[in-house]
Amino acid sequence: MLTPAGRLGTAGFSTGLQWADPGEAIRVAQHVSGRGDIVRQPWLTLPEIAVLVRRPVIVNAVADLIGPDIALEGGFLLTKWPGADFRVPWHQDGAGVDMELDPERSVTVWMALTEATAGNGALRVIPGSHMHGYLPTRREDPHGGQHGRALTTDVPPGNLSPVVAELAAGQALAMDVRLLHSSPPNTSGRPRIGLNLRYVAPGAVLRRDGQEPHLYPIAGPSW
Known part of the structure; x- marks a missing residue:
């Protein structure tokens, strides 16, 4: 049985949100590159990212979807180097080992610091897949990469x-946290x-292990 579509409609995602011109986005990318393939919670260690996550155009777009009280539950800065065996399997952002996000009170924003294309490992998304709800997870099969076995x-x-x-560099994508997405290696x-x-x-975060979520307040008085 399919679930209701939610605020991002039957596709479950929207593109074209412009948070910067390409030149500014690429300058930010140059400042933060070389910190590793994956930097988790980069707003805590990289001042440029701490500014980006509060950029008004992004915060306003998020507020339109989930309301004015906004925090970050998680995220990462991700670099795919040319020729590296770095692929991300099909998954849903809102379901993890110990947590689940309420899709009515959460949203994923993917910001392009450089252009994301079919040849350099852009996201693959499956429109409408969020209406299947959260799906059973497992660890991916070994594939020779250097980033462990993802859910x-x-x-x-x-x-x-x-x-x-x-x-394009400087654009962003918003997607339902149940939307299935993946990305291949960068062959550019x-x-x-x-x-x-x-x-x-x-109230968006359900922790199955009984722990309190570690949230990073962005906007609103509720934090």
Whole structure:
């Protein structure tokens, strides 16, 4: 049985949010590159990212989806270097080993610091897959990469076709935290750098281990 579509509609994502011109985005990418393939909670260690996560155009877009009280539940700065075996399997951002996000009170924002294209490892998303709800997870099979075995899930049967979510540097994509997405290795000649952010409203985080979530307040008086 399919669940309601939610505020991002039947597709479960939207593109074209412009948070900077390409030149500014690429300058930020140059400042933060070289810190590792994955930098978790980069707003705590990189001043440039701490500014980006509060950029008004992003915060306003998030507020339109989940309300004015906003915090970061998690996220990372991710660099895919040319030729590296760095792929991300099909998964949903809102479900983890010890937590689950309420899709009505959370949203993922993916910000392109460099362009994201079919050739350099842009996101593949499956429109409408969020309406299948959260799916069972497992550890991915070993594939020779250097980033461990991520949580993944199987794509449900039916007429679900992935599309490439290409973005110019300085653009962002918003997606339902249940939306299935993945990304292949970068086969281009230049790095692909993106920022994945999970924004939440009060009460959005269910911790299965009984622990309090570690949230980073962004806007609103409820934190």
